[in-house]
Amino acid sequence: MKVIVDLCVVPIGVGVSVSKYVAECQKVLQEAGLEHQLHAYGTNIEGDWDDVFAAIKRCHQRVHAIGAPRITTTIKVGTRTDREQSMQDKIASVTKSRP
Numbered sequence: 037m038k039v040i041v042d043l044c045v046v047p048i049g050v051g052v053s054v055s056k057y058v059a060e061c062q063k064v065l066q067e068a069g070l071e072h073q074l075h076a077y078g079t080n081i082e083g084d085w086d087d088v089f090a091a092i093k094r095c096h097q098r099v100h101a102i103g104a105p106r107i108t109t110t111i112k113v114g115t116r117t118d119r120e121q122s123m124q125d126k127i128a129s130v131t132k133s134r135p
Contacts, residue, residue: 037084038082038120039082039085039113040080040113040115040126041080041081041082041088041111041112041113041114042078042080042110042112043061043078043080043081043092043109043110043111044077044078044111045058045061045096045107045109046107046109047099047104048105048108049105049106050104057099060098061095061098061099062074062079064091064094064095065091068091068094070082070088071083071122071123080123082122082123092111
């Protein structure tokens with residue numbers, strides 16, 4: 037099943053800046069070959085359900101491995117059965133509807 041996920045991984049106990057941890061998670065998504073887009077408060081990811089959630093698990097493993105003792109993660113998940121839709125399709129639909 038194809039899924040679009042909005043992922044926000046927040047390491048706890050690492051200080052104020054979390055950019056190096058976010059960058060590490062981005063590397064995991066790139067290594068997984070998943071389509072993804074970073075935004076100001078998270079990352080959108082699209083792909084096969086199992087591949088996406090396996091990558092999210094690896095993000096947690098990698099962020100812990102580089103020093104985060106604790107992580108809190110917010111995940112929003114969207115699936116469709118009526119048709120395929122990509123992140124770009126969703127953005128284009130909104131952009132086309134602007135006055």
